[in-house]
Structure formats: structure tokens, C-alpha cells
Amino acid sequence: MKANLEDIAKAAGVSKMTVSRVLRGGTGFSDDTRDRVVKVAERLGYVPNKLAAAFGSYQSSTLVGMCVPRLTSGLFAHVLDGVDRALSRLGYQLMIGANNHSVVEEEAWVRQIASWRPAGLILSGRNHTPATVDLLRQVAAPVVEIWELTTSPIDMSVGFSHHDCGAEMGQFLLRRGRRRAGYVGALARADVMGQARLEGFQAVLAGAGHPLVDREVLMDMPGFYAGYYGLETLLARTPDLDVVYFHNDDMAVGGLAYAAAKGIRVPEDLGIAGWGGMEAASILPKRLTTTVVPTTAIGKAAAEALVARLKGEPGQEVTVVQTRLVPGETG
Amino acid sequence: MKANLEDIAKAAGVSKMTVSRVLRGGTGFSDDTRDRVVKVAERLGYVPNKLAAAFGSYQSSTLVGMCVPRLTSGLFAHVLDGVDRALSRLGYQLMIGANNHSVVEEEAWVRQIASWRPAGLILSGRNHTPATVDLLRQVAAPVVEIWELTTSPIDMSVGFSHHDCGAEMGQFLLRRGRRRAGYVGALARADVMGQARLEGFQAVLAGAGHPLVDREVLMDMPGFYAGYYGLETLLARTPDLDVVYFHNDDMAVGGLAYAAAKGIRVPEDLGIAGWGGMEAASILPKRLTTTVVPTTAIGKAAAEALVARLKGEPGQEVTVVQTRLVPGETG
DNA sequence: AAGCGGAAAGTTATCGATAACATGAAGCGG
């Protein structure tokens, strides 16, 4: 790199410290000095060295790490976008990682990121390995757990209850007269949140005397094809279902495609409900019954909670965001 | 942080340098020493300080920056995923940013990232401000430009020709007998790549004596609604089109929704073609005519080119990936 | 037994910015 603080200091006839103060926009220098320093810095094409700054004083790190289950999830893309917009505006840089729905991979990621001494971290979910929690304590940076609500966060939390989402959908489908419900899931065992929705769903159905009839939980990623073949498998085993709740909208759309292919009328013969609120679903011939999650808002809230903490303000410990059940024409 | 190299050195009865050598897996120590050091490091819960390492010796940075137009683009999500998978496996960390299709925002991002002295950078597109190019030269890190092919990259390039995509689609639609083509775009002026596709499309049509009849380029983000209303506007002005080429699949799907809502038969009354190969399109009742882009492969190739360069190997200067025109039932 | 090669380990200087402390000059009331 061409110039450092000392080069500017020499050229401007002041000390390094004065240059540092000017460029960071502090106080303790005259207007005349500031102008001179700024001009020289510009002329020399000075590019600050955050590595040195963050190393010398961890206070000055502007590195924020964020770990999501998958980078290709449309839902998390919006969360990421919300975080990035809020943070980049304030001069923070975002380091990302994907844990593939595994707390072990999350631990590996946190271990890597911890070595960069980040100013803050955003994690997805409330489940972590003990070693992860240890590491987080050691880095001593603010941590926001997003997506799944936890009332006892490591530090801060922004999310909603997946259990309640499932329960609410169960109630809704019962009100619409559905009595023989099935479920098609994915990411068997890896995804505790889909599991939580299923449990909420089941609890409500059982409580009403119409327990879940059958379920098909694939090992695959939750996508269109998983939804398509999941529904096929489920119906082959249990043909007389009157509604199927899917892990998410992608899968529900796959289910709709299967129904269309087989001449199953939706919602007359079979109801279909999803979860998440994928954008693409809004242009289906029939509006999908689903639960919309305020993804961008979650990202924004997480970033804001983090920044508040970094500025020394207390910061909201737990932020609950509202999901919204959208009654469509498929459920 | 609990422990640093010196703490381990003291506890193990060796020097810092020996600990450093052991933990980095170098040579110059006995098996006995290695075991002792490793054990102590583990016991003390040592977390390396990459800030110090990268600062002391830029060789040892494992930071890679990547800038995409939008974080919410399904296409770029897969590119990102391809990059992340390839890099994280090798111990690199990914810093991301979005430039909102603006070279000025890209410059701001590069300026920020440059101050972290990254080991490498991945940028989208081949257009950059002069100041960006200057900065890139200054950071002296390998740079991969992706998405749009350039035969004279700053450093390395992985991509394909948007112009050719448009031209190929033009030829295809002409072969299918279309004679009065329209175009619906988005991101007016901001997106040079959509512009390139349009130009390729127009050139072929004009060359065949059936020039583009009308076009509607919105200022909006390219999404479903933009496609819906874009087609509405276009057809209001020029009703007698027999095919419309869209900026991307999202918009084409919006166009399909508009056609369905208005009772316009596709492809009989109007052909519709998209670009990009969005996953969701695969479950439409009629398969969308589009060009599929190998997104994950682009990410993977970009990461590999970067890593090769970082390892001192020459690295592929220009990598051309193949897009694939998929004849659907809508065009 | 002197000398030598090479592996193992230690020493020193360094990266660039910042916190904490120190200095110095100007301004000002008594």
C-alpha cells in the first residue's frame, strides 16, 4: 500500500496521532490542521489499515460475522439483506458463513471467525454446541441469535416461535374443516425449527381430537422436488388425507405441482399449506396458504440490536417479530 | 481472549516462535515438542489471532471479499454458495457486500474492504470506476471478475457473454416463427448486463429483418410485479406483439401471471421468454423458455481461480462457462 | 579429538494504528 499514517504525518508536518485523530473525525485539532491533513491524505491515496487498527485496539473492529443455515435459502437471503443494509450503512463489514443446518459446522465457523476478533456475531437458531458457547464467551462480543426465539439468549435474540407457527396453522386448518392432516418435511433431524413447527401443529390437532394421520420427512434439502416426491410418497401410503402441511413454501409448491400432475383438485380434494412466505408463491394461480415471516425486518432488527450494544446502549435483549398466517386458496 | 502464543510458550517451556511453527504445521521442531505444545494450546483454549497474523504478514491473510449486485437475487445466492463452499473448505473467510447494481457503491465497498488487506477479491461485472481500478491495483490482491465475460480482465475473469445470450434467444424465437417481438426490462441504465442481452437480442432480430417492435424498461428491481406491470404497459401501447423477452425469469413469471389474468393464451397468442433459470420456474404448469446460467459452477470456478493464484500457481485468466437455452412451452 | 553439517530452538525487529499520558502555548481573571 502506498501510504500509511506516518507518510501523511510527515507530508503534513504533524504527528501520526494528529493524523489519526483527524481521519477518525475526533476532536483536538484546529480547522487548519484538519484541512491540511485531509488534503494530504487524499493526495497520497491513503487507504486505512483496519487490520492494524483492530489489532491495536479491539474497540475499533467493524467486523460482524453472520452464520446462516444455507446461503441459497430465499428466506435467509432477505435476512442477510436486511442485516447488510443496516450494517454497511454504519461502516461495518459482514463476514458470512453457512452451517448446513449443523451445530458442528457452526462451531467450526465460530472458531474461524473468533480468530478475527469480530465486533459482533449473528447466529441462526438457539442450539449450539457447548464449545461454541465457550468460544462466544471468550470473544466477548455481542451475539444475536435470530430466527428461532429464545427467552434465555446467550446475549440477544430476534425471532419468533416456530412451535406457535405450527399451532396456528393447525388451528386454521381445523377451522376450515380439515380433519385428516398429513405433513411433509425435510432435513430429517438436522432442522430443529421445522421440527418445532411440526410439534406445534401436531399438538393442536391432537388436542382437537383429530391427530396427525401421517407424515413423510425426507433427508433432502427442502425444495420443489422434495415437496413433489414427498407428497407422492405420503399419498401412496395414506391416500385419504384431506390436507397436507409442508415444511416450507418451496416444498408446498412442489406439492401443488404433484397435485396438478395427478389431477388432484386443490383445495377441494386436498388442502395444501406451506410456511415461510416465498416471493414466487405470490404468482401461483391460487394463492398459497402459508405463514409469512418478516425476514428483512428480522435482519434489520438483529443489526440494530447489535449496533446498539456496540455503541454501549443496552440494546433489546429479546425482540419478538410477528409472523402472519395468510389464508390462501389452497388450504 | 484467554491465551496467546506467549502464554502457550511459557506453559510449554519453549519460545513463541516454536509455538507458532507448531500450530501452523511447519517444520523445525521435534515430535516431543509438538505434542507438548499442541496439548498446552488445547488446554488453554487457544484461539489464534488472525488480526495479528494478517497484520504482521499480509501473506497470511485468509480474507476474501465478494461483491454482488443484490443479496436477494436467487441467481447470485447460488454463486455465493459456490464460492463459499470452495473457500471455507480451504480455510478462507468470506466478506460480502452488495452494490445495488451501482459501480459507485461498488467503489465504496472496495474502499472499505481494501482497508482489511484481503487476500483476494471477487467482483460482479466488468465495469468499474477508475478509482475502483486504482484501489484494486493498490491492494495488489488477486481479483476475479465474474458473471459478465471480459477478455481483458483486471486479473482473472469467470463468466459468459450476455450479448450472446440475447442473440441466441433471438435466433431461437425467430426459428419458432415469432416476428413481432417486444422486451420488458428493469433497472433502467443501472444494469449493463441486461442491456447487453437486449442488444444481442435486437441485433439478431434486426439482422433477420424483424426488428424489435417495442420495449418497456422499468426503473424497478426485476421481480414478479415488475414483470406483471411491465407487460401490461407494453401491451397497452403495442398490443400486437407475438413474443416478449424478459430481463429475467422472475419478470417472465410475472408476465405469465399477467397473461393468465387477462386470458392471453401462452404460447398461442403470445410467446414469453425469460433468462437466468430460476428454480421456481421449473414447477410452472408450462415450462418456461429461458437461458439457464450455471451459477454454482461460476462461484466454484471463481474461487478456484483465486485460490490457484494465492498458491502461486498461474490460475486460469479467463474461464468461459456455458449457458444453456432451454426451449420451454412458453416461447 | 577437532571439525562439520544440519535440525531444533531462540532472538530481534517489524507491521500500522491507537490509548494513555505528556507537553506547550494561548487566553484570562485577579
Add this chain to the structure above:
DNA sequence: CCGCTTCATGTTATCGATAACTTTCCGCTT
């Protein structure tokens, strides 16, 4: 005109790891 405050500025130590160099030690040859 002295001592006090205040603001502008300079000095010094420091963060943790690493490159480059130096020393130590051991075994082996002649």
C-alpha cells in the same frame, strides 16, 4: 504579570504473530 485552565499537539508503549537471522546441540566423520 502570575498562575490557572483549555485546547492543540506530540511521545511512548502496546497489541500478537511472523520473517529473517542467530545460536545451540547432537551425532558423525576424519
